Amino acid sequence: MTLDFSVVTDAWQSLLFGVLGTLFLAFSGMAIAMIIGVMGVAILRSRRALPCLLVNIFVEVVRNTPFLVQIFFIFFALPLAGIRLNSTVTAIIALGVNGGAYAIEIIRGGVESIPSGQTEAGLALGLHKHEVFRLIVLKPALRAIYPSLSSQFILLTLTTAICTSISAYELTSVGQRIVAESFRSFEVYFTLTGIYLVISLVTMWLLAAIGRKAFSYPQR
Amino acid sequence: MGILQFTYLLHGLLWTAFLTAIGFAGGIAGGVIIALMRVSASPWLRIPAICWIGLFQGTPLLMQLFVAYFGLPLLGFNLPAWGAVAVALTANASAFLGEIWRGAIQAVPPGQSEAARALGLHARSRMIDVIMPQAFKLSLPATVGFLVQLLKGTSLAAIVGFIELTRAGTIVSNQIYKPLLVFGVVGAMYFALCWPLSLWGRRIERRMAAGLTK
Numbered sequence: 001m002t003l004d005f006s007v008v009t010d011a012w013q014s015l016l017f018g019v020l021g022t023l024f025l026a027f028s029g030m031a032i033a034m035i036i037g038v039m040g041v042a043i044l045r046s047r048r049a050l051p052c053l054l055v056n057i058f059v060e061v062v063r064n065t066p067f068l069v070q071i072f073f074i075f076f077a078l079p080l081a082g083i084r085l086n087s088t089v090t091a092i093i094a095l096g097v098n099g100g101a102y103a104i105e106i107i108r109g110g111v112e113s114i115p116s117g118q119t120e121a122g123l124a125l126g127l128h129k130h131e132v133f134r135l136i137v138l139k140p141a142l143r144a145i146y147p148s149l150s151s152q153f154i155l156l157t158l159t160t161a162i163c164t165s166i167s168a169y170e171l172t173s174v175g176q177r178i179v180a181e182s183f184r185s186f187e188v189y190f191t192l193t194g195i196y197l198v199i200s201l202v203t204m205w206l207l208a209a210i211g212r213k214a215f216s217y218p219q220r
Numbered sequence: 221m222g223i224l225q226f227t228y229l230l231h232g233l234l235w236t237a238f239l240t241a242i243g244f245a246g247g248i249a250g251g252v253i254i255a256l257m258r259v260s261a262s263p264w265l266r267i268p269a270i271c272w273i274g275l276f277q278g279t280p281l282l283m284q285l286f287v288a289y290f291g292l293p294l295l296g297f298n299l300p301a302w303g304a305v306a307v308a309l310t311a312n313a314s315a316f317l318g319e320i321w322r323g324a325i326q327a328v329p330p331g332q333s334e335a336a337r338a339l340g341l342h343a344r345s346r347m348i349d350v351i352m353p354q355a356f357k358l359s360l361p362a363t364v365g366f367l368v369q370l371l372k373g374t375s376l377a378a379i380v381g382f383i384e385l386t387r388a389g390t391i392v393s394n395q396i397y398k399p400l401l402v403f404g405v406v407g408a409m410y411f412a413l414c415w416p417l418s419l420w421g422r423r424i425e426r427r428m429a430a431g432l433t434k
Contacts, residue, residue, distance in 0.1 A: 003294075189287050
């Protein structure tokens with residue numbers, strides 16, 4: 001058995017676009033996830049019984065079912081609701097919904113970690129209430145959840161591979177197309193694995209660098 | 221959806237449970253080795269463990285399944301589809317559990333191993349009799365959390381064509397043209413397996429947090 005990686009090197013341009021597709025899915029999915037996360041926590045903080053229950057059910061259902069089943073469900077549910085979207089947009093929605101449930105959990109933890117005495121201390125020191133929110137509530141809360149959000153983002157990036165099941169445009173589906181033409185499955189998937197590893201290592205490094213710059217004390 | 225389709229899904233559910241059990245059992249065995257290598261003082265053991273963990277945490281499980289599924293036959297192993305999937309799940313679980321248990325081993329207060337050393341225990345006995353029982357307790361919530369993740373991860377075997385719960389769902393859905401009903405039922409089956417585990421994990425975590433504040 002000889003390995004032939006020329007099919008992979010010949011297709012470097014499609015792979016590059018695949019990587020861009022993957023990053024696009026990951027970023028847009030994360031953006032929707034953050035919106036769902038913040039809205040979910042806002043609802044939970046309102047302490048109204050029914051909306052809180054619904055948010056909690058959403059979180060539990062999403063966290064306890066596989067992403068593959070979720071994406072199939074959304075893929076078939078949207079057209080029945082009269083919404084026709086292409087598979088890439090559907091994939092972004094599925095990623096956003098999935099990531100949103102995890103984001104709610106993470107942000108809830110961060111907000112709960114700021115004791116109310118901290119706000120009162122800030123006001124007593126004569127800070128304006130916007131300054132209190134920005135420096136004493138938001139920054140420590142963000143700093144507390146930043147590592148979890150970073151790893152959630154990397155997890156979401158890796159999850160995008162599953163979007164190939166509805167043929168969304170991303171790296172894995174590009175790879176599957178190359179396999180369908182060349183039958184070099186091992187070479188292609190081995191290379192894709194390497195590319196994903198580079199993507200997650202670089203992302204991890206970048207996020208850590210941003211975190212160090214943005215959340216270091218004393219504040220500058 | 222008739223009784224025939226439902227039993228077909230249940231059959232898939234059995235395979236899902238079976239894959240999870242194999243992956244978890246293999247992952248426990250591999251994870252202990254990875255965790256011990258990871259906390260070892262020797263870089264010859266520590267660095268391979270760091271790379272193993274980074275490799276499996278930094279790539280999609282789907283790619284790991286594909287590489288095992290297409291790569292193992294190239295190495296001369298002629299495994300059935302479930303065998304290749306089981307190998308990939310086991311390797312993946314060993315990396316994640318290894319990292320979880322590394323954290324737990326390092327979370328045991330250093331005074332414990334110092335006390336054991338002062339009592340004249342050997343390195344082996346220090347690890348097995350003093351550190352590991354405490355680390356096991358500390359790691360339980362995260363271990364249960366990973367079990368849920370593994371159970372959900374077995375659904376990816378459907379993409380390489382293995383007929384477990386999700387794949388069974390796709391087949392039934394193509395047969396009766398009621399995708400929402402079928403995937404609703406499939407999702408409910410996963411939920412019925414995962415949710416009790418998640419609740420159990422959270423209960424242990426809460427009990428432990430209460431114990432720590434005492």
